[in-house]
Amino acid sequence: MISSVLRWFRRPDLTDEQQRRLSLWRALPAVSAHQAIKATRCVVVDVETSGLNLWEDRLISIGAVAVVNGKIELGDSFYIVLQQEIVSEKENILLHGIGGAAQAEGVPAADALLAFLAFLQKDPLIAFHVTFDQTMIVRAISKYLGFSFKQPWSDMAYVMPALNPELAARFRSLDDWIAHFDIRNDARHNALADALVTAQLFQVGASQASGRNIADFAALRDLEKAQRWVSEVG
Template sequence: MFEQMKKKRNLSKLKDKSFSTLFEQNDEIVVFDTETTGLNPKEDEILSIGAVKIKDNKILTSHTFEVYLKNFGAIDAKSITIHGIRPCDLENAKEPLEGIKEFLNYIKGATLVGYYLEFDVAMINKYIKPVLGITLPNKMVEVSEIYFDKTIAMIPQANIDLRFDTILKKCNIPQMGVHNAVNDAIMTAMIYLKLTQEKIDVKNRKKTDF
């Protein structure tokens, strides 16, 4: 009930009713990732957004979303070594709000899935709240939490490594090579399906392939 009240208050603040579809929860799942100038939502900017949809337990790689956004500050050198996005790569990028609105029209009322999703959502909210008056109202699922819950159930005293590469390895999911928002979203989608479709016999500590 609290979540419903919170969502209703959020909707009442929406300045552009064309985005009311964000509040109309549907059965779609969208996995998304952002690449940014750094790791501080208050100071850093989004460089790119990548997303992919899951339908009927299938990853729709032919219907991915990708947008590059102009940035108006320096890109942290450490972040460039991670995502490889240089200032020259953003020459034809879109205005931030334009690109983010395209992303909102892509996700609509879908459930959002991600790896450390809280950060990506905070980055999106930074742009949309001043303009639309709202924060993302979508239902959200964090894959590292699913992985932790499944692993701790099998090995209660474990010191669980939640690094992305570790989760990929434990789930027997291959690295896609190029590190960008779309590829990260697709790999996260594979993790999500692996963790949610596979049954674990906790009582008998049945081993799985992750």
């Protein structure tokens, strides 16, 4: 038990080049949460993992796409597979399609995560069911880069019910919402494809929010927090 705790708190050994890349990201200025969504860059993210256990399973891939000034920028997207020492189970591979060879030959975790941070910059993050994506990324960054990642996130799984209360009781999954708004996903459980459809859902939500004078990321997060409270009380 003591040895496992020590491994958890042990700082990773980064090369000078990796330290330089991390320092460059740390030095980037923070983005104001009060900047209008239509005048900022948000990064929509999705991950694939070795399973659904937040504390034991491993991050396998990250997919992300930028929404810049309200528009999806397909040329401003990101996808990476993290190298795995032990590849995931066959059933897991059948789900996300990242085979054993692709996992074994992926990008070393520290370099993959530094590449993700370089893509992200200090922009706000969007996801569907944030807790899972956020926890897996935070855990990996802590383990391989040695710091606590505290970027702001907004969760479309709460924003959309808040904006569409008449649908909240029936629509729970990402598939429910994208089907309702005729958003196609031809590669479900691919991190980049799922990030892209979540970005389209974010566009729908941002347009609806604008009609309610909810125009910036801070107000969107306030809406999300209110919906979380409603969900817990309900």
